[in-house]
Amino acid sequence: MKGLDNNMDEVFFDYYEGNLSENEKTELFSLLDDNPSLHHDFMLWKNAYVHEPLPPIGAMERSLIKHEKWSFTAKTYAALGIAACAGIMVLFWLITAERKLDQKSNVLNTPIKENNEPAVSDFSQSTNKVILKKNITRPTNKNQLPSVKENFQPRVSSIDTVTARLDMVKEKNSDIVSDVSIDTFNIDTEPLQLEENVIENMTQQAMPLSKKELKKIQKAKERAKIRRQEQEFLKGDQPYVVPIDPNRF
Amino acid sequence: MIDTKEYNNAVREYTRNLFRYVFKSLRDEEASNDIVQDCFLKLWNEKEKVNNLKIKYWLFATAHNTMINYLKKSSKMVSIDSVLYDEPHANSKSDFDVKEILEKSLDTLPTIQKTIILLRDLEGYNYQEIGEILSLSEAQVKVYLFRGRQKIKDLLKHLHAVL
Incomplete structure (x- = not known):
């Protein structure tokens, strides 16, 4: 440390700036011990430093924040x-x-097994299955009817048989053409005549009617009967009589 | 180039430091807020040009230049007389406060010396970093710093002698 007496400000400055080595610091402190008058300047140099805490976080900081958008990456x-x-x-x-x-190609590529027997037996081909009405279980007396009504099941009224042709290809033999009968079942859901009477009786029992109402019902039934007869007549079940045109004569 | 995340990090990290630095220099809260906001606005606008490793230097250099322009416009220069002798409570020993005297002494310094002292004391920058911010050499920074501190020390010594 050269010229300490003349450049004490520089020495103090360097000390507080941290520019002095350990030896220079030791030399400085021994000099201060020897010269107490330098203490005042030494302390003044210490006070020449600015100390200021950071201000608290304000609204400005929050307002400056940019909302992050999706970056390119x-x-x-x-x-x-x-x-x-x-x-x-x-x-x-x-x-x-x-x-x-x-799966489809597997099915298509699978070879057809040879079978000499026809796909449909002769018996089934030649037989027309017809279920007659007499074979259908029907109530024979009134006592059976309620149970029939409760366990009502659709009745098979008739079975129509349709005959189709089935072409069967065989490798060795010539083509065989077979007739195949297909049964179609007609379902009859309308109540039988005996059942109608029972249902009528049951409704009468449930709701007692006056004589006038009964007469009305009777008349309606008669009208319905006449209408049914007319319809059957129009179907051709009865001989058709050509009405005489009154304007002709 | 900096992205939004780096910009937001810079806002969170340096806003208060920047404000403290500018406010210490100007003693005007409103103007300091404006300058800080202006700095970050410039940073955002020039985000593609700014090196992300030197955001802090860039911010302080921008703040310094903006501050200089502001002072030039407002001619806000404080004379030593107004600081040391016109203040009423400077005459009373009971009101004597080293910190207050120090701040007023700072105001008497030339802008460059004051800026260097603030950057050194408040932000802890070394001479090289201060030189980068203010476009000065290390030797110049050291000389300005020494002169500034010496002036403050002299003013403090003068006040002690008066009081």
Whole structure:
């Protein structure tokens, strides 16, 4: 440390700035011990430093913050993710479609087993199955009717038989053409006549009617009966009589 | 180039430091707020040009230049007489406060010396970093710093002698 007496300000400055070595510091402190008058200047140099705490966080700081948008890399990653998902879905769809195609081709490629026997037996081909009305269980007396009504099941009124042609190809033999009968069942859900009477009796029991109402019902029934007869007549079950045109004469 | 995240980090990290530095220099809260906001606005506008490793230097250099322009416009220069002798409570020993005297002494310094002292004391920058901010050499920074501190010390010594 050269010229300490003349450049004490520089020495003090360097001390507080941390520019002095350990030896220079020791030399400085021994000098201060020897010269107490320098203490005042030494302390004044110490007071020449500014100390100020940071201000608290204000509204300005919050207002300056920018809301982060998706960066280019984030957008790229998102696009890649979506593309990957779409690719996986397409791949999955292709695999399933391929499996279905394989299954179909397996079925098509499977050789047909040779079988000399006809697919439909002669007995079944030649037999027309007809279920007659007499075979259907019907109530024979009134006592059976309520149980029939409770356990009502559709009755098979008739069975129509349709005969179809079945072409069977055989490798060795010539073509065989067979007739196949197919039964179609007609379901009759309308109540039988005996059942109608029972239902009528049951409704009468449930709701007692006056004589006038009974007469009305009777008349309505008669009208319905006449109408039914007319319809049957029009169907051709009875001989049709050409009405005489009164304007002709 | 800096992105939004780095910008927000800079806001969180340096806003208060920047405000303290500007406010210490200007003693005007409103003007200090304006300058700090102006600095960050410039940072955002020039985010593609600013090196992300030197955001702090860039901010303080911008604040310094903006401050100089502000002072030039407002001619807000404080004379030593108004600081030391016109203040009523400076005459009373009971009101004597080293911190207050120090702040007023700072106001008497030339802007460059004051700026260097504030950057050194408040932000802890070394001579090289201060030189980068203010476009000065290390030797110049050291000389300005020494002269500024010496002036403050002399003013403090003078006040002690008066009081």
